[in-house]
Amino acid sequence: MDSCPAERMPVLLFGAFDRHNFGDMLFAHVAQALLPGISLRHAGLADRDLRAQGGHRVHALSRLAAGERDALLIHVGGEILSCDAWRAAVMLLPDPGFQSVVARLDSSPDEKLRWAKSFLGSSALAPYSASRLKYPCLARVVYAGVGGVELGRCPAQLRREVLADLEAAQAIGVRDSLTRAQLEAAGLSARLIPDPVVMIDELFGARIRARSSRPALAAILKNFPEGYLAVQCSADFGDDRTLQAIATGLRRVAARTGLGVVLFRAGAAPWHDDLAVLGRLAGRMPGGGALFESLNIWDICALIAASRGYCGSSLHGRILASAFALPRLSLLHPASGARPGKLAAYLATWEIPGLPTTVTPEHLEPGLSAALEADPLRLAARATELAGLYRTGFAGLVAL
Known part of the structure; x- marks a missing residue:
């Protein structure tokens, strides 16, 4: 052997x-x-x-x-x-x-x-x-x-x-x-060791930022000159009451900050995200929401990287936002209960102490408002730290 x-x-x-x-x-x-x-x-x-x-x-x-x-x-x-x-x-x-x-x-x-x-x-x-x-x-x-x-x-x-x-x-x-x-x-x-996606900016940051000139993202940047939030939720958030709570929180944050809202999918495989659900969410935000339909993962990376912050249920939407030192907030489904899932377990292990982590939709507005106030220097320091920890950890595992 x-x-x-x-x-x-x-x-x-x-x-x-x-x-x-x-x-x-x-x-x-x-x-x-x-x-x-x-x-x-x-x-x-x-x-x-x-x-x-x-x-x-x-x-x-x-x-x-x-x-x-x-x-x-x-x-x-x-x-x-x-x-x-x-x-x-x-x-x-x-x-x-x-x-x-x-x-x-x-x-x-x-x-x-x-x-x-x-x-x-x-x-x-x-x-x-x-x-x-x-x-x-x-x-x-x-x-x-x-x-x-x-x-x-x-x-x-x-x-x-x-x-x-x-x-x-x-x-x-x-x-x-x-x-x-x-x-x-x-x-x-x-x-x-952290999740591999903490490496994305270090390894592919230039490639991702270069995609901002492509038509799909260029149109978003033009439509939201004051900036936007990258927002995502999985298909199980698709009941009317939950979507209304998300839309209400996003509208209030958008009105206070002047930021737009861009809705995207973090996965199209079964039991992931549904464009129709996001379309219904956008319909509850007249004039304030846009759908980003590209499923190319580099377009999705570019959308998040060029945003003013991320809010959603995807673990890797959040991790990518953290890799680019952006404000972030994670959505928990109201039926998730107290049982810790992969999102809560990961954040408890690696997120900056005191930073907002997860909220249910009815608490989106105060949670997202607090997340947007995060210290950029702390966010940048943690992004660098986690990338270094993964690089070292990966090298050690492969060497063994």
Whole structure:
């Protein structure tokens, strides 16, 4: 296993960037930039080509692994440790067809699992968690900044599978303290590092700022000469009462600050964002809201980077705003309850103490007003600090 020098080992970047999700698609770019001069293969659960949206041509890991020997696999990030086969498979379905599959199978756990295994061509309960146990061709496996906040609530069989995969890995890096505590309780050592997206400005800032001259963003900048807020919410915020609360808070902040509001999607895969929901939100903000329809991840980065601040439910919308040292506020769904999710766990680990973190829609106005008052120097210092921590952490994990 150790006879193949690291610089000549086949290197597979593995993650959920086989579907349209803003953060996951960025992970592969970050890892690639941090491994210059190395020939890489991009692996997911399915063959997909997301280059038109700024992503990669992705190949199914099962097929790539069959043609490799003594490969190094790097899990590039994401909340993968608690992602079961059903959710992984549904999120790979085309948007027009996924509702019928969910409606047909959702009430039957056994049928869901059988369908998911057939669709993915894998018996894994946690298919985004890879190891030599599942792919004997792999010589080394590294987890670089992954999450698993809900792992302790997963079915016991899935949890055992994930822990066995992690135990077989050469190095584990996790992105929040809650995930690390769960792994340590299971006897596994994990390094705590930030999410990979903290690197975006350092690695790609010039490329992103250059996109402000492209027609999609140039029109936004022209329409909002006093600046704008980049705002996003996932499809589950789409009931009338919740949308009205968001719109009311945004209108009041816009009236007080003179800022516009630009609504965008941070992911178009099933169970992510819905353009129709954002359109209904824009309709509740006459004259004050605009829809940004591009799904190219570099356009989305440019939209956030050129804004005066971010507000939304996306973890990576917020992390990208923090990478560009911008004010930010995260939206929690009213039904989320007190159970900490990945967003709350990440912010508790890495956000500046005292900075507003999350609010439900009815508290958007005071929360966003407070967020916009954040000290720019503190925001810039934290952005630099987190990028440095990730760069060092990634290098240490890969070196192991």
